[in-house]
Amino acid sequence: MPVNENFVPKIQVFEPHRASLPPLGPYLKEFWTRRVFATELARFSDKAEYLDSRLGKVWLVLNPLLLGLIYYLVVEIIRPGGGLPGLTRLDHLLIGLFTFYFAQNCVTAGAQSITLGGRLILNQAFPRALLPLSCAIQAFQQFLWTIPVYIFVLIGGKLAYPTTEVPGWTWNFLWIPFIVICTGLTGFGLALIFATLNVYFRDTNKLLTYITRIWMYLSPVLWLPSSLRGHMKILLWVNPLGPVLNATSRVWVSGVSLNKSTIVGCIFWALASILMGGYYFISRERDFAIRI
Amino acid sequence: MPEDLAIRIEDLSISYKVSLEAKRTLKNAVMRASLKQKERTRTIEAVKHLTLDVPHGSVLGIVGSNGAGKSTLMRCVAGILSPTEGRVTVNGKISTLLALGVGFNPALSGRDNIILGGLASGLNMDEISNKTDEIAEFAALPDGFIDLPVRTYSSGMYGRLSFAVAVSMTPDILLLDEALSAGDAAFKEKSFERMRQLCAEARTIVIVSHALATVTDLCDSAIWMHKGQMLSKGKPEAIVDEYLKFLNVGSLPSSYEDM
Ligand SMILES: Nc1ncnc2c1ncn2[C@@H]1O[C@H](COP(=O)(O)OP(=O)(O)OP(=O)(O)O)[C@@H](O)[C@H]1O
Ligand SMILES: [Mg+2]
Numbered sequence: 001m002p003v004n005e006n007f008v009p010k011i012q013v014f015e016p017h018r019a020s021l022p023p024l025g026p027y028l029k030e031f032w033t034r035r036v037f038a039t040e041l042a043r044f045s046d047k048a049e050y051l052d053s054r055l056g057k058v059w060l061v062l063n064p065l066l067l068g069l070i071y072y073l074v075v076e077i078i079r080p081g082g083g084l085p086g087l088t089r090l091d092h093l094l095i096g097l098f099t100f101y102f103a104q105n106c107v108t109a110g111a112q113s114i115t116l117g118g119r120l121i122l123n124q125a126f127p128r129a130l131l132p133l134s135c136a137i138q139a140f141q142q143f144l145w146t147i148p149v150y151i152f153v154l155i156g157g158k159l160a161y162p163t164t165e166v167p168g169w170t171w172n173f174l175w176i177p178f179i180v181i182c183t184g185l186t187g188f189g190l191a192l193i194f195a196t197l198n199v200y201f202r203d204t205n206k207l208l209t210y211i212t213r214i215w216m217y218l219s220p221v222l223w224l225p226s227s228l229r230g231h232m233k234i235l236l237w238v239n240p241l242g243p244v245l246n247a248t249s250r251v252w253v254s255g256v257s258l259n260k261s262t263i264v265g266c267i268f269w270a271l272a273s274i275l276m277g278g279y280y281f282i283s284r285e286r287d288f289a290i291r292i
Numbered sequence: 293m294p295e296d297l298a299i300r301i302e303d304l305s306i307s308y309k310v311s312l313e314a315k316r317t318l319k320n321a322v323m324r325a326s327l328k329q330k331e332r333t334r335t336i337e338a339v340k341h342l343t344l345d346v347p348h349g350s351v352l353g354i355v356g357s358n359g360a361g362k363s364t365l366m367r368c369v370a371g372i373l374s375p376t377e378g379r380v381t382v383n384g385k386i387s388t389l390l391a392l393g394v395g396f397n398p399a400l401s402g403r404d405n406i407i408l409g410g411l412a413s414g415l416n417m418d419e420i421s422n423k424t425d426e427i428a429e430f431a432a433l434p435d436g437f438i439d440l441p442v443r444t445y446s447s448g449m450y451g452r453l454s455f456a457v458a459v460s461m462t463p464d465i466l467l468l469d470e471a472l473s474a475g476d477a478a479f480k481e482k483s484f485e486r487m488r489q490l491c492a493e494a495r496t497i498v499i500v501s502h503a504l505a506t507v508t509d510l511c512d513s514a515i516w517m518h519k520g521q522m523l524s525k526g527k528p529e530a531i532v533d534e535y536l537k538f539l540n541v542g543s544l545p546s547s548y549e550d551m
Contacts (some may be wrong), residue, residue: 010464011293014371014380037411044408048399123388124412125371201318286374289367290308 021283031127038130042137057145064101064146065153068094075222087157087164088253089224094153095252096221096245098146099179103187103241104212105139106132110191111198111208114288121289128285129278132195136188143180150252167255175251175258182266183244189273190240192281199284199291220245240269293381298465298496299346299369304378306339306364338364340520341378348384348464349494351487353511353528355504355535360517362500366469369498384464384496387413389454389471398443402433402453405442409457423460430486431456432479451475459486466490469500484510504532 049056072090110132114121117131158164198204216222218239225236225246236242243265250256293300312332313320324331338361346352354362367373368380370388397405406427410420428438431452437445445453455471466487475483487497487510501507507514507528514531516523524534 009295009383010385012371012382014368014374014382016375016377033416034411034414036417037408040411041408044397044400044404047404048397120412122367122372125386125388126412126414197318200316201321202315203317203319207318289372 017286021279022286024282027127027282031129034126034130035133037126038134039137041130041134042141045134045138046141060142060145061149064098065094065149068097071097071222087161088166090157091150091154091166092224092249092253093222094150095248096219098143098150099183099245099248100216100219100221100241101146102139102143102180103183103190103244104216105142106136106184106187107191107194108205108208108212109135109139110188111194111205113191114195115198115202115292118292121292128288129192129281132188132191132281136184136191139187140180140184166253170255172251172255172257175247178258178263179244179247179251179266182247182270183241185270186240186244186273189270189275189277192277193273196281196284199288215239215241220249225249237265240273243269293383295383296347297345298348298350298382298384299344299498300381301342301344301346301369302379302381304339304342304365304368304380305337305376306361306368306373307335307337307376308364310334310336337520339368342517342520342522344515344522344525346496346498348496349491350513351491351497351499351511353507353514353531354498354500354517355502355507355514355531356517357539359519361520362517363469365517366467366498366500369465370467382465385414385461386465386467387458387461387463388467389458389469399441401441402431402438402445403428405453406457409454410461413461415461427453427456427460430460430482432482448475448479452479455479455483459483459490463495465496465498467498470502471499504536508532 068090072093075089075093076086113131113135114128117128120131121128154166158166158168194204194208218235219241220236228235236246243262247258247262247266250258250262310333312334321331340361342365354365356362364373366388368375369382370386371382372388397408400408403424406424407420410423411417415423431438431449433445433449433452437449442450442453451471452475455475458466458468458471490497497510499506499511511528513526514528515525516531516535518538524531
């Protein structure tokens with residue numbers, strides 16, 4: 001039988017599996033060649049979400065800003081007097097909140113990406129990790145929208161209070177990409193874990209709303225990393241977002257460089273999340289189609 | 293695997309494990325664990341010990357009643373489900389058009405969905421932008437619908453678009469599950485034409501259809517599946533005859549009773 005002239009032999013073998021990894025080389029190659037699918041899916045989901053409401057993009061910026069102000073009021077009211085001047089605390093709270101939301105959005109949206117992926121998962125074979133990845137990309141883009149808000153508040157604050165300690169430009173800001181990448185990787189890795197759990201236990205999502213809330217209170221967002229005393233300091237290390245939020249505060253708000261332990265902490269949690277999440281997700285993903 | 297084969301299925305079994313719990317939740321799992329109960333499950337054997345070779349350039353039809361395991365088999369060949377036992381080997385680029393259509397996002401326009409569908413099945417951006425117009429033209433939706441949200445489409449228009457996307461991938465192996473049911477007569481003729489052209493280019497097609505005329509018209513061999521097993525295999529006319537007899541009589545011919 002003649003084979004058509006464009007035929008490229010591409011042999012694929014499908015065999016039973018136990019909870020183990022598929023050959024990683026081909027998986028990652030396939031993942032890489034289809035990465036555009038994840039970015040485009042993120043772009044189109046954005047488009048679908050904001051197609052109806054012209055105010056959509058405005059809310060993207062307004063929402064975190066308003067939340068930031070609400071939390072600021074709360075923190076101001078319950079604050080036991082003294083401490084850092086107001087603008088520093090506001091800056092810390094805003095950028096901490098934005099960074100935390102970046103990770104949280106990766107996790108909560110990514111956790112649902114498989115169970116909501118319905119038809120796509122039942123009818124197309126592709127590396128499933130592309131779906132949470134696309135959520136992470138979307139979360140990153142939303143994070144980018146909040147940066148101008150932060151800068152706007154910062155400049156406004158500096159004009160109003162010229163004596164503030166909040167720094168202007170410093171070269172230490174070059175640490176920012178490192179922090180953002182670590183945050184994204186940590187969020188994506190955790191999203192892989194929760195996305196898998198959500199396939200097996202459909203109430204994971206409900207649980208996640210509580211987890212993220214507690215998680216935020218245990219993270220240096222509403223309080224300063226420096227306010228921890230004694231063995232409470234461990235909160236900065238056992239929390240996957242502890243090191244990156246600590247780093248965020250140091251670099252964005254104080255304008256100082258990162259110390260070695262914080263750098264190691266950031267890298268550790270990014271790698272640990274990706275490796276654990278990747279292993280759990282990829283070893284189970286061939287099960288997804290029969291379970292959703 | 294011999295070079296002239298597109299698909300080789302060896303002693304394939306696929307079963308679903310279905311939980312009998314109302315909902316599979318963490319709460320229930322914890323409750324069960326605390327009561328030392330086991331989750332109640334049932335195993336459904338959707339495909340049982342099926343062996344089949346499909347050579348390049350052939351068109352295979354699959355017939356069988358509801359729940360026979362046809363869609364399950366197709367998903368396995370597409371690599372979406374993995375076998376419980378046995379092995380499936382596939383040689384060539386696969387494009388699928390399965391029962392539910394592509395993962396179209398109803399809020400987006402037809403054009404956007406073409407791009408997403410293409411990317412999901414592994415095309416790159418250049419290939420897709422070259423093809424979008426061709427796909428839109430083939431689907432021949434009524435004026436301007438291609439730029440309207442997919443949720444405004446009729447099911448036939450939806451089917452047309454899905455089919456146009458699936459055939460445009462120039463697959464080596466095309467898997468169609470109930471793909472032509474929604475299109476009108478004109479579109480059916482056009483899609484037959486397109487499939488014949490694909491066969492002439494020595495591409496392989498597997499068709500699942502309840503429209504038996506489709507099977508006799510297009511296929512050069514067919515199989516009949518019943519409760520997960522392949523009962524017989526042969527010329528489409530013969531298989532369709534047998535299947536029709538079974539449908540009319542309502543019981544299996546005596547020669548199959550021991551299976
Ligand atoms: N996701 C699923 N979970 C559990 N069981 C399933 C699932 N999908 C199918 N089954 C079971 O597997 C068997 C075969 O189903 P399948 O969809 O393959 O049949 P089919 O031949 O395509 O039927 P139809 O002609 O109605 O499309 C059926 O008994 C069905 O109940
Ligand atoms: Mg079916």
